[in-house]
Amino acid sequence: MKEYKVISWKMSFTNNNERLEETLNQHAVSGWRLVHISEHSTRIVLERDKNR
Structure with a gap:
């Protein structure tokens, strides 16, 4: 079984990639x-195995 996490990403003027x-x-x-x-x-959507 998988579980998921959604992250809200805030863009800024500097160092976005880093x-x-x-x-x-x-x-x-x-x-x-x-x-x-x-x-x-x-x-951003992330997943992982729930029973890890």
């Missing part, structure tokens, strides 16, 4: 995997 990469890596440590980023990068 902040996004850091956020994704922090969640990856907890077993989350990127599933989808919306067209305007405002919502």
Whole structure:
């Protein structure tokens, strides 16, 4: 079984790529995997196995 997490992403004027990469890596440590980023990068969907 999978569980999902939706993150609302706030764009800023500087360091967007670095902040996004850091956020994704922090969640990856907890077993989350990127599933989808919306067209305007405002919502990020992550998934992981619920019974891990």
